[in-house]
Amino acid sequence: MQLQFLGTGAGQPAKGRNVSSLVLKLLDEINEIWMFDCGEGTQRQILETSIKPRKVSKIFITHLHGDHVLGLPGFLSSRAFQSSEEQTDIDIYGPKGIRSFVLSSLKVTGSRLPYRIHFHEFDRQSLGKLMETDKFEVYAEELDHSIFCVGYRVVQKDLEGTLNAEALKAAGLPFGPLFGKVKNGQDVTLEDGTLIVAKDYISEPKKGKVVTILGDTRQTHASVRLALGANILVHESTYGKGDEKIAKSHGHSTNMQAAQVAKEASAKRLLLNHISPRFLTRDCRQLERDAAKVFENVKVVYDLDEVEV
Structure with a gap:
């Protein structure tokens, strides 16, 4: 199980960071890849990786801001061009409106897909457990952003004991x-x-892993609940230490607030994502150092970084 970051920037593309998208590679577990958000240029970022678009079986959208969804029509269309490979259906989970956005974009551009899209829209009243398979469960809870936005908790079910x-x-x-x-x-x-x-x-069952991937949010107790005991918490860090006032007004978090969430949730590792374009490499190192004073196991991620869960 691996996480790979396709875009780690906030708001708009920058020279060193594309806008939001990441994938959870479950190739060894179920031979699938799950994508979380799909900002503009995601399909271009994939070309720099070993990801096969047809392996992306599910897309989870946190909210409908452009830097998180504008890459969807392009990615879905490019996925259709894999004519030499098996065409497989795809599931898209997201707030109400995602179906209209995708279908309207495909219609006005005359795009025809040789596979089906299965939409799973939700609102505030339909959050909780979004899906369950024999090996995984996915939960969603509302965060605190400027529009309706959720975070996801992916839970791997306990693995069976092995035979000696x-x-x-x-x-x-x-x-x-x-x-x-x-x-x-x-x-x-x-x-x-x-x-x-x-x-x-037969050995004892092995505890499954938990990955928490949050959308844009102010510091909130919902983030802590989603991240309880997580192996990895992916938390936005649009702002840095001392920026709490502006972060709150814009519906975002600082690195210090993300670290506090990780600490309260007893997460094992914190990955800081959704970095403002104003932060250069040296600034990102400072984001890490400051956050580490609250939660030691922290890293600022960059585009194309791959992290073992």
Whole structure:
């Protein structure tokens, strides 16, 4: 499971940062890629990565500001040009209005897609658990921005315990169908009367990972709830230390506020995203140093950065 950042800037493209988009690569887990936000130029950023557009099966939109959605029509159209590859449907989750925006854009540009888009629109009354599969759950909660905006909590379900095959062989169990019975939790009796107790040869279930990806927001308790115990918290840092007043007026957060959220949520790692174009590389290093005084395991991310979860 990896996160890759396609755009880490706020508001408008800059020379070193494109606008908001990132992907959660779940290739080993379910052979899919999930995208979160799709700002202008996202399809161009993908060309600098190993991402195959057809592998993007779900897109989660945090809110309808242009720097988070204007890349959608272009990405969806480019995805259709993968004619040599299998065409697969795509699910788009987002606030009410995302369906109208996408379909209107495709209609006026005469774009025809060889796959279906399944829209899942929500409002304040329909938040909570948005989707569930046999391996993952996705939750959403409203944040505090200048328009309706959400954060997402992606929860990997606990992984099954693994079978200790070597120990079973040493105990005298012949390789074959009996191994499958033990793996399924069934006790087995050998010909000599030895009882093989399944639970003694299966490790404890492994705790699934949690990734929290927030949209634009002021500091809010909802961010803490979404990030509780998260392996990674992706939090906007449009502003820096001392900018609390302007951050609040514009519906954003500072690096220090993001660090406080991570600390209160007992997150394991904090990635600062959605960086204002006014911050140069040296300024970003200062953003990290300042935030680290509140929450030590923090990093400012850059376009195309890839982070193991």
